[in-house]
Amino acid sequence: MLGRHRKDARPGVPSNERLIFHIDMDAFFASVEVMCRPKLKGKPVIVCGKPTTRSVVAAASYEAREYGIHSAMSSVEAFRLCPHVIAVEGNPGQYIYVSLELLRIYKERSTIVEPYSIDEAFVEMTGTECTWENCEEVARAIKDRIRERFPGLTASIGIGPNKLVAKMCSGFQKPDGVSIIRPGEFTAFFGGRGVTNIWGVGDKTAVALSLMGVTTIGELAAFPVAMLRRRFGIMGEILHMMAVGRDDTPVTPYFEGMPVKSMGHEHTLPADTWDIAEAERVLLRLSDQVARRMRKKGYLGNVISMRLRFSDFDSVGRQKKIEFYTDEERVIYRVARDLMHRHWRPGQAIRLVGVNCSGLVRIPEVLQIDLFRQREEDSHRKLLAAIDAIRDKFGEHAITRARLIRHDAKTWSSTTGSRRVSEPRFLRMGVGSGERANQSLMAGWHDAAPNLDTVPLPPGLSSSPFDMLRHQDLEDRKRAGKE
Numbered sequence: 174m175l176g177r178h179r180k181d182a183r184p185g186v187p188s189n190e191r192l193i194f195h196i197d198m199d200a201f202f203a204s205v206e207v208m209c210r211p212k213l214k215g216k217p218v219i220v221c222g223k224p225t226t227r228s229v230v231a232a233a234s235y236e237a238r239e240y241g242i243h244s245a246m247s248s249v250e251a252f253r254l255c256p257h258v259i260a261v262e263g264n265p266g267q268y269i270y271v272s273l274e275l276l277r278i279y280k281e282r283s284t285i286v287e288p289y290s291i292d293e294a295f296v297e298m299t300g301t302e303c304t305w306e307n308c309e310e311v312a313r314a315i316k317d318r319i320r321e322r323f324p325g326l327t328a329s330i331g332i333g334p335n336k337l338v339a340k341m342c343s344g345f346q347k348p349d350g351v352s353i354i355r356p357g358e359f360t361a362f363f364g365g366r367g368v369t370n371i372w373g374v375g376d377k378t379a380v381a382l383s384l385m386g387v388t389t390i391g392e393l394a395a396f397p398v399a400m401l402r403r404r405f406g407i408m409g410e411i412l413h414m415m416a417v418g419r420d421d422t423p424v425t426p427y428f429e430g431m432p433v434k435s436m437g438h439e440h441t442l443p444a445d446t447w448d449i450a451e452a453e454r455v456l457l458r459l460s461d462q463v464a465r466r467m468r469k470k471g472y473l474g475n476v477i478s479m480r481l482r483f484s485d486f487d488s489v490g491r492q493k494k495i496e497f498y499t500d501e502e503r504v505i506y507r508v509a510r511d512l513m514h515r516h517w518r519p520g521q522a523i524r525l526v527g528v529n530c531s532g533l534v535r536i537p538e539v540l541q542i543d544l545f546r547q548r549e550e551d552s553h554r555k556l557l558a559a560i561d562a563i564r565d566k567f568g569e570h571a572i573t574r575a576r577l578i579r580h581d582a583k584t585w586s587s588t589t590g591s592r593r594v595s596e597p598r599f600l601r602m603g604v605g606s607g608e609r610a611n612q613s614l615m616a617g618w619h620d621a622a623p624n625l626d627t628v629p630l631p632p633g634l635s636s637s638p639f640d641m642l643r644h645q646d647l648e649d650r651k652r653a654g655k656e
């Protein structure tokens with residue numbers, strides 16, 4: 174039965190009234206492979222990219238994990254740990270299909286479903302028939318539905334009063350578990366655990382905290398916020414909130430949410446150029462515009478892509494995932510310029526330059542920020558804020574980089590100014606357009622594919638699972654109309 178949500182089951186509702194599921198599939202890629210090839214059942218299985226010697230483990234079955242194999246490890250290392258491990262080449266199309274079918278199951282319970290990665294989703298149960306009293310039953314029923322639909326697939330479900338807590342506890346009883354943390358129980362569960370148990374707090378942050386004498390979540394919660402702020406900037410406050418289990422970020426339903434999974438600009442040069450320096454200047458300006466738009470909308474991203482079109486209309490697009498989230502043009506520019514230098518063709522004139530930032534998260538949701546950088550760049554951020562303020566008041570061209578001044582006159586202002594810059598064209602949706610499409614979709618769901626660092630970016634594709642769910646809705650409605 175479809176759960177109805179009240180109007181007030183929305184952001185802004187006190188967090189103790191919310192009820193959120195985080196559903197995380199167990200060893201997803203490996204489990205799908207085993208489901209499709211029953212002979213693999215009970216055996217150590219790893220899912221890799223192309224079966225070359227240099228591929229990386231994208232997922233490992235629990236049998237393989239017993240040998241110490243884990244994802245992101247090289248397959249060579251996996252074979253060393255377990256010589257009889259069975260390596261299977263990944264099948265992205267299949268994972269996406271299963272993923273969408275799983276989301277369909279979650280949608281039976283609530284209209285507010287947020288795909289978080291290819292095998293994880295948040296479901297807002299606030300205001301549905303699910304309550305704190307029956308939530309365990311509901312979770313078990315969802316797991317039964319999954320098993321019914323896909324024999325052999327199991328999920329671990331975390332239930333909490335917000336996304337942070339739900340996400341943090343879904344891993345408690347993996348595989349096939351249900352973990353519930355009710356309002357007010359957070360500290361009892363997590364207080365004594367290490368800070369790396371906080372969603373997104375990594376080793377670097379843990380080291381920085383340990384230098385301040387903080388090793389457990391309880392200690393972090395009790396630590397003076399002002400000192401955290403001094404050390405980590407705005408992230409200090411977020412760290413404190415996370416340490417007390419507070420999180421107000423809404424579950425963003427696929428149908429209204431995150432229309433932007435990427436932000437980008439591209440620019441066709443007034444005349445084709447052989448001069449890489451010229452292309453660099455355009456890239457710098459575009460990076461600046463992208464970063465500014467991201468700051469304005471409150472997004473950070475960690476996948477940067479660059480596109481060049483040559484005079485013969487052939488184009489090349491490449492993307493790179495960076496280790497931290499950013500909204501700064503100098504970071505975007507640096508990565509995009511690197512990609513440009515690696516992929517431009519010196520004999521060919523450049524016609525168009527584009528840059529795009531994806532892997533976007535809203536700022537309060539950023540949990541994997543590299544806090545060292547954050548601090549280092551505090552003064553730079555102040556500068557950016559000042560520049561943004563000037564531009565808000567006096568327009569985009571009120572302030573610019575010295576490097577761009579003469580260039581601006583030539584390339585930008587002589588045309589129709591920034592209006593000539595188009596919206597991103599090279600990341601539109603393409604559901605079901607063959608294998609290449611699937612590969613790109615996988616690349617977009619970057620969390621799921623640690624081995625996809627620099628991947629070719631076919632034009633005309635979007636990686637948004639939100640788009641795909643909308644597409645699914647449309648198909649469902651069409652089918653319902655026919656019946």
Ligand SMILES: [Mg+2]
Nearest residue numbers: 197198199292
């Ligand atoms: Mg998982």
